[in-house]
Amino acid sequence: MGLEFNEETFRGDFSFKNSPKAIKRFPFPFPEDSYMYSVNMEPHVPGPKGSVFEHTFDVDEHYVSEMRDRAMVLADDPLRCQSLPHMTLAGWDLLELIMESKARDYPHWFELHKNGNKWHWINRPLEIEQKFTFLDETTLPCGPLEYITRQTQGDFTLQDQRDNNLFIEAGMVTTQADWSLDFDIGMSFQEWHAPVPMAHELGVFDRALKFLLKLQLGAPVRRFNWTMTVDPLLDTSPENYPKWGPTKTTLTMDNIGRRQHLRVELQTLHRLPRSNAIAFPIRAYLISFQDLVTVPKWARRLHRVIRDVPEPLATYKGFLRNRPLMVEYLSQFDDGKPTSPGWWPEPE
Amino acid sequence: MTNSVLEGTMRSRPVYGVLEPRPGKAHLIVADGEGAGAVVDLVARAGETAPAMLARTHIIYMPGPNGTDAFESLKALGAAQAFRTHDYSTAQPRLKKVLGDAHMGLQIYTTGTEGLMGQVLRDVMEAGLPAQAVQTEHRGSTVxxxxxxxxxxxxxxxxxxxxxxxxxxxxxxxxxxxxxxxxxxxxxxxxxxxxxxxxxxxxxxx
Structure with a gap:
């Protein structure tokens, strides 16, 4: 697998780090100096070369280590991957989408050979080679959703569409911002978003659902979400909250730059061909404050966003108690100069 | 007794109504505690069709978590079957048998505490029956x-x-x-x- 993938951990000694290249391509989520919920969806079309949007599924330097972390989470808690019985076909749809995308976009790492329904999959970074029969579960070591998402960064949920609604009825969720698949599985769109403050009243979920019900095959869309995480911990699950909750009380001005991370989710939505379900990959990217402030525009903007974000939102995202410290740290890097619209770094 | 008012609003919580008699080939009623009162009211609403309804009604009842036990008022209705048990887990095998044997046209009513109604709805859905076949009415404890x-x-x-x-x-x-x-x-x-x-x-x- 060579030097392309970091040897790093997302627990214990937290040796995760972003290379200068990874910092430069980090998906900074704020197009302006303030933040409020919005539907903010745009077509998921290929972006600039080298950006996280270049390919349908971004594979980056953290790939191999992230997959190792996922395997550890699943060993501890197999309920992080579940699929209700009628969702198996959607799992196959997702497996096909990912295998075809990766083999097309990263031919040096992934290969897919098809002879009718006899498929041959090669994943070089993870040293996996599998011959199987498409749509025949008995020819894979586990269900299709679990099989392919053990080899793909980001959480995944699969939504069944019926009765003018979407139901979250399958998923692989090991890198989540504090929500439980085991609790939410089977819920409608409004039900699983019930705990989110303010957005219901803004009509965000009604508009988003209306939009998603009409999502077309071959026309995926994307949006950002974000939160804050102390230490580069992927598994900020409610299940393990008693383990990671206490770390929030250990931040100081001396360690916040190194330990506080902005967590950005690149969320994409894809209509699936056979099941008519919607696949929802939620890809988490982490960046430490000290790395983030190396980009002057991001440092200025993050300071203003965190300082001004409404209190219910800071509470829901779980960083209200550390907001004063974050603002104090970030203010050192905000000289008050205007920032340009859009999230790309300024040429400085 | 009036229908309970439950505190707060929450989008993932079911909305409970008032039991109304619906025409059906059979009627299954699952109730606990103060839910007995809602069953009595349901039968009263059926008016002159009550005897025909009761002749095809199966009631499963258990005391509420606060100890309320009004089984006698249900027995007095004269349903084809009226069964009293201790708690939901004891009632469950019987309920699953009835749901498994169900034909088209079964009307299901559940009333009492939220915990009871939630488990009935869950077991009805697991049995492959539509949740819309179930009417609910909250009565009694809000535990x-x-x-x-x-x-x-x-x-x-x-x-x-x-x-x-x-x-x-x-x-x-x-x-x-x-x-x-x-x-x-x-x-x-x-x-x-x-x-x-x-x-x-x-x-x-x-």
Whole structure:
């Protein structure tokens, strides 16, 4: 697998780090100096070369280590991957989408050979080679959703569409911002978003659902979400909250730059061909404050966003108690100069 | 007795109504505690069709979590079958048999506490019957059935917020988030960030 993938951990000694290249391509989520919920969806079309949007599924330097972390989470808690019985076909749809995308976009790492329904999959970074029969579960070591998402960064949920609604009825969720698949599985769109403050009243979920019900095959869309995480911990699950909750009380001005991370989710939505379900990959990217402030525009903007974000939102995202410290740290890097619209770094 | 008013609004929580007699080939009623009163009212609403309805009615009843036992008022209705049991887990095999034997045209009514109705709805859906075939009416206690998100254990009849998980012992707050599949609210550790700092328990559910 060579030097392309970091040897790093997302627990214990937290040796995760972003290379200068990874910092430069980090998906900074704020197009302006303030933040409020919005539907903010745009077509998921290929972006600039080298950006996280270049390919349908971004594979980056953290790939191999992230997959190792996922395997550890699943060993501890197999309920992080579940699929209700009628969702198996959607799992196959997702497996096909990912295998075809990766083999097309990263031919040096992934290969897919098809002879009718006899498929041959090669994943070089993870040293996996599998011959199987498409749509025949008995020819894979586990269900299709679990099989392919053990080899793909980001959480995944699969939504069944019926009765003018979407139901979250399958998923692989090991890198989540504090929500439980085991609790939410089977819920409608409004039900699983019930705990989110303010957005219901803004009509965000009604508009988003209306939009998603009409999502077309071959026309995926994307949006950002974000939160804050102390230490580069992927598994900020409610299940393990008693383990990671206490770390929030250990931040100081001396360690916040190194330990506080902005967590950005690149969320994409894809209509699936056979099941008519919607696949929802939620890809988490982490960046430490000290790395983030190396980009002057991001440092200025993050300071203003965190300082001004409404209190219910800071509470829901779980960083209200550390907001004063974050603002104090970030203010050192905000000289008050205007920032340009859009999230790309300024040429400085 | 009037229909209960439940505190707060929450989008993941079912909305309960008032039981109305509907024409059907058979009627299954599952009730606990004060729900007996809603069953009596339901039969009264059926008016002159009540005798025909009762001749095809199966009632399963258990006392409420507060001890209310009004089975005698149900027995007096004269339904084809009226069965009293201790609690839901004892009633469940009988209920599953009835649901498994069900034909088109079965009307299902459930009334009483939220924990009971939630479990009936869950078992009806698991039996492959549509949730729309079930009518609900809340009566009596507002205690909650809560799943600990950490150990996954269910604590029945939760009265206070916070409360202590009956399985792992963590102190949990009752989050306003409800799963119909689990028929339970979500309990989340309240002192995770500041271990030992547990606010006093307040009796929110009676």
């Amino acid at each position: 909650r059935r809560v799943q600990c998100v950490h150990c996954k254990g269910i604590t029945e009849n939760v009265r206070t917020d916070p409360f202590q998980c009956s399985h792992c012992g963590l102190h949990l707050f009752v989050r306003d988030h409800y799963s119909r599949r689990l028929a339970a609210y979500q309990g989340v550790n309240i002192d995770a960030e500041d271990p030992g700092e547990v606010p006093p328990a307040v009796e929110r559910f009676k």
